[in-house]
Amino acid sequence: MTVLWLIPFLPLLSATLMLLSAGRMPRYLAAWLGVGSIGLAAVCVALVARAYLADYQVQELTLWTWMSIDNFTPRIAFRVDGLTVVMMSVITGVGFLIHLYSVEFMWEDESICRYFAYMNLFVAAMLLLVMADNLLLLYLGWEGVGACSYLLVGFWYRDPDNGRAARKAFIVTRIGDTAMALGLFLLFTELGTLDIQPLMAAANDRWQIGDTLPILATALLLGGALGKSAQLPLHTWLPDAMAGPTPVSALIHAATMVTAGVYLIARLYELFLLAPPTLAVIAWIGLLTLLLAAFTALAQKDIKRILAYSTISQIGYMFLALGVGAFASSIFHLVTHAFFKALLFLAAGAVIHCLHHEHNIFRMGGLRTRLPVVFLSFLIGSAALAALPFSSGFFSKEGILLSAWTQPGIGPWLWAGGLLGALLTSIYSFRLVFIVFFGETQTEPDRQPGWQMAVPLIVLCVLSLVGGWFVLPLSGVLPDPGHEPVSHLVEYISIGTPLLGLTIAYLLYLGRQVSIASLMASPAGAAVQSFWYGGAHIDKLYHLLLVRPFTGLAHWWRNEPVDLLYNALVWMTRWGHGRLVVLQTGELRWYATSMVFGLLLLLAIVLRDSA
Amino acid sequence: MGGLQIPLEHVLLLASCLFSCGLAGLMLRRNLIFMLMSLEVMLNSAALAFVAAGARWGQPDGQIIFLFILSIAAAEVAVGLGLVLQIQRRFKTLDMDQANRLRG
Amino acid sequence: MMESLFYGASAVALLATVAALTRANAAHALIYLIVSLLAVAVLFFLMGAPFAAALEIVVYAGAIMVLFVFVIMMLNLGEAGNSREREWLAPRKWIVPGILAGILLLELVLAVRHAPASTSGIEVPPKMVGLTLFGPYVLAVEIASMLLLAGLVGAYHIGRRFIVRRDFSRPGDNS
Structure with a gap:
């Protein structure tokens, strides 16, 4: 199937073109390119989906070997089954509608070209995530959508609050992603592969239900899913991520990216069933x-x-x-x-x-x-x-x-x-x-x-x-x-x-x-209202438990207590330099005389030894 | 010709005297030309010691080292006198106590 | 006869050296230095090293000293330079160099005091020197040639006139 590679390639191409234009592209061209590339990708997805629905045949496409290190050879390869078809359809279908909507929503923004570049890049990364046939490529897409989310939440970067929200989104999801990366390391060292299908087969072969290793591995992967999908306790970034343009919230923070965690768990369900x-x-x-x-x-x-x-x-x-x-x-x-x-x-x-x-x-x-x-x-x-x-x-x-x-x-x-x-x-x-x-x-x-x-x-x-009333083609792919x-x-x-x-x-x-007003006016009502308005104060809790100690520690370390030792060394060297520099008079005769002193001393030593 | 038999220590004593003179001159003189001359004296005294030592055992090695000292002296004088010209041009003096820009 | 010649030449060498290093006039000092080198050449000859003696005269007293003559002529320091030199040679300036050189001489004398026997009196002909030079010492000859080349290039570079570009007392002022 040759159109398969086009699906992530088209948005990637248009994103690259727009980024290379450095924002100088005329806005109607940027809009056409941005919407058109997603539209074409959606058409390709439709073709792929029709082919899949005809015979329920899993389609695979290996583009090239990504890297080859010893027996670790992840490929740039796609695997399309029912779950992937569903996800691709949602991403390109809803994505196309949201892109079309964005044309009007963002028309008056001066950076519309940058906007569509990021959006297309996001779609490309998200497609990579769902189409990947191995977990490393999936992780590439996973990080790619995270980066695009960061860029788009902070799209109106002139307001420092938006930048802060973008950093929060990035850092909080990063906590989960780190756990996920550890999970991938664990899976690779234990099972020797990151290709999804062989990995699940190997896991079924080697591990029993309830073993420690699958529990550990799935818990680590779950960490990534919790961060990306904004679940407790890593959910605090999503409300702040609303700082981005609304179509971004619709595409990334509602329809696609935040559901990546769900996709990950569903994709690896055999592994999770072992735990x-x-x-x-x-x-x-x-x-x-x-x-x-x-x-x-x-x-x-x-x-x-x-x-x-x-x-x-x-x-x-x-x-x-x-x-x-x-x-x-x-x-x-x-x-x-x-x-x-x-x-x-x-x-x-x-x-x-x-x-x-x-x-x-x-x-x-x-x-x-x-x-x-x-x-x-x-x-x-x-x-x-x-x-x-x-x-x-x-x-x-x-x-x-x-x-x-x-x-x-x-x-x-x-x-x-x-x-x-x-x-x-x-x-x-x-x-x-x-x-x-x-x-x-x-x-x-x-x-x-x-x-x-x-x-x-x-x-x-x-x-x-x-x-x-839709019937998703998931039978045979996911157990229900x-x-x-x-x-x-x-x-x-x-x-x-x-x-x-x-x-x-x-x-x-x-x-x-x-009367809701009288209820709210009572002290208890106001307290409850304030408690939930602040999101159960989880942000404050994190601030108190994590951010404050960290900044306190950082503040303390700013004086660099460990460096005192080295600074003392520097200071001593400097001091010695200041004292010894007077010896360097720049006068040739003084140097000659000093050398004579050394010569006399050496000769005296030699004479004493030979005597 | 040759065949003279002299106590070796006399020759070495002469070489020591010459070397000390050269060294004293080096420490004493402020003019760069005289300092170079003092260096020549010191090199020459070392060469004398080598030749004398070669003569003691009737071996050519002493004279060969003298040849090397000669080439060192030639190279040193060539560069040193070049420096003399430059310093004279730049500082309008050969007083090395004034050419002390390279101090700490 | 030969011994007296030796001690005579030694005395000339020593006196000429002392004189060379104490003159105020550079040209005079140079002449004394040449005398000293010639006396050393006599010593070489007497010790049975005629090749070294010839080179001492030709290269040292000849070529190298001629370089000094050229430079002194080019600088043309004149009488003002001489009087300044005399000033710099005042007796109290001698104290430290004199003491240090004296101590060194003492140490050297202590070191060579027990030198074994006397010179052999056997002449070492130039042929033997040449054979040894291009036999076991051929690598050292190569190194010496590199040194001379470096001296040549260095002297050429340093001696160029246009190297003076900037007056050091006034940075940025191109002269």
């Missing part, structure tokens, strides 16, 4: 994250931060599904989440774009009639996010909750937690909708979204609605235990919970049946 404790940890981390992030989202004021916490929460669902072994359900939720969260972000971007870069939801309101397309998008996106029946999110979340329920032992607890999360999701989604689009108008929009914005929104609306029939009561509860949340949100924020 049940790791899977249990994944499930609990997912549950904790989704609850914590949902509570936090409930208290936020910034429209993008709400969506960011919602993303963390939804990825928590995916981790929950991974943890209970429902890999296919997890990927399914990944896909539907990519649709509706990209939709929500783009709609939020449209609101921000039309409202003079206003981020505070309490200064919006009544936009239902002013921005009808955006309102429709937001409504559909929120419905899918809240998993209202027959939206795409409903099917995927339903699958996850039922898989959790059927998990022996801890299953009902996970299910109950997930259900609470679903309730909260529903409340904060519709809180957002009610506050932004209903009530009195606070700020008048000064423009309407153009077709480049409207078309992606509408397409994503459709996808968010019908995405639930397929939960046994559960009692209808459980199903009804699952269906009813989002509706309950919608009702609560209506009562609190739209119907004004229950």
Whole structure:
């Protein structure tokens, strides 16, 4: 299959061209190149996907041997199976829509060329990540998307806060990446290969379920996944990463990059199945994250931060599904989440774009009639996010909750937690909708979204609605235990919970049946509000536990106590130099006389010895 | 010709005297030309000692070392006198106590 | 007869050297130095080294000293230089060099005091010197030739006039 290599190559080529132009490319050319390359890549993906769906034949392509060190010979090679086809479709499909949207969103920015260069580079790296046939190439893509995320979060670098957010995103994910690199080292030293399929075969051969080594290796890989996918305890970077342009948040921090951790675990599922404790940890981390992030989202004021916490929460669902072994359900939720969260972000971007870069939801309101397309998008996106029946999110979340329920032992607890999360999701989604689009108008929009914005929104609306009926070609690639029939009561509860949340949100924020203001005014209410507004103070905790001691240590080390010894040496040398320099008079006769002194001394010694 | 038999220590004593004179001159004189002359004297005294030692055993090695000393003296004088000209041109004097720019 | 010739030449050499090093006039000093070198050449001849004696006259007293003559003529220091030299030769300036040289002489005398026997009196002909020079010492000859080449190049470079580009007392001022 010859078009395979074109898929990551096209975005890479256009990114290179734009970077080489050093930002001097005319903006319409940059836009055409940026959107066109992704569009062509999407067409190639469609061709590949059609070929795969025809006969379910895994396609492999080896370009060249990357390096050859002893018996370590990673190749630049692609392997495309059902999981990869799904991921590639999401990346190029949603990516294309977001690029198209960006044309209008970023048109007035002077660095639009740089923007598209980074975006294309990101898409290329992300495609490399999902297409890689060995873990080293995957790691290259993994780091590549991390670097692009850094560049794009700090895109408006003139504001130091954005730079700080970019560094935070980079450093926090770096902690996870370091663990992942260690995991790769461990896998290579133990199994002697990093090619994914031979590696999993070798792992199955050599290790028993529950051995220490697979647990250690998967725990280290999990560290990387937690960092990239913004799960507890490495989730703090994602809300700050909203400093980047909104389409960036939609593409990188909602649809694709943050789900790389989910992809990694699904890709290496055979390895993770050998380590049940790791899977249990994944499930609990997912549950904790989704609850914590949902509570936090409930208290936020910034429209993008709400969506960011919602993303963390939804990825928590995916981790929950991974943890209970429902890999296919997890990927399914990944896909539907990519649709509706990209939709929500783009709609939020449209609101921000039309409202003079206003981020505070309490200064919006009544936009239902002013921005009808955006309102429709937001409504559909929120419905899918809240998993209202027959939206795409409903099917995927339903699958996850039922898989959790059927998990022996801890299953009902996970299910109950997930259900609470679903309730909260529903409340904060519709809180957002009610506050932004209903009530009195606070700020008048000064423009309407153009077709480049409207078309992606509408397409994503459709996808968010019908995405639930997609059948992903994952059978044979990922195991799905397929939960046994559960009692209808459980199903009804699952269906009813989002509706309950919608009702609560209506009562609190739209119907004004229950006064939220008086609740907030009470000291306890204010304390709770402040606690969750600060993201459960985890940032402060890290600041106290990690950053402060580190800067304190750095401050102490700034005086370089170890160097005192060497500085003393330098000082002594200098002092000696200052004393001895007087001997160097520059007078030839003085030198001759000194030499005579030496000569006399030497001769005297010789004479004494010979005597 | 030749065949003279002299106590070796007399010749070496002469060489020592010449060497000491040269050294005293080197330390005493401030004029670069005289310093070079003192060096010549010292080299010559060393050559004398070598030749005398060669004569003691009737071997040619002493004279050969004298040849090498000769070539060293020639090279040294060539460079040294070149320096004399440069220093005279630059400092307008040959007083080496004034040409002490290379001090610490 | 030969012995008296030897001691006579020795005395000439010593006196001429002392005189050469104490003159104020460079030309006079040079003449004394040449006398000293000629006396040493006589000593070489008497000790049975006619080749060395010939070279001492031709190369040392001839060629090398001629270089000194050229330089002294070029510098043309004149009477002002001579009077300054006399000033520099004041007796109290002698103290330290004199003492140091005296100690050295003492040590040298102590060192050579027990020199074995006397010179052999056997003449070492130039042929033998030449055979040895280009036999076991051929590598040293090569090194000496390199040294002379280096001296040649160095003297040519240092002696060039246009090397003077900058007045050291006023940096940046090109003269």
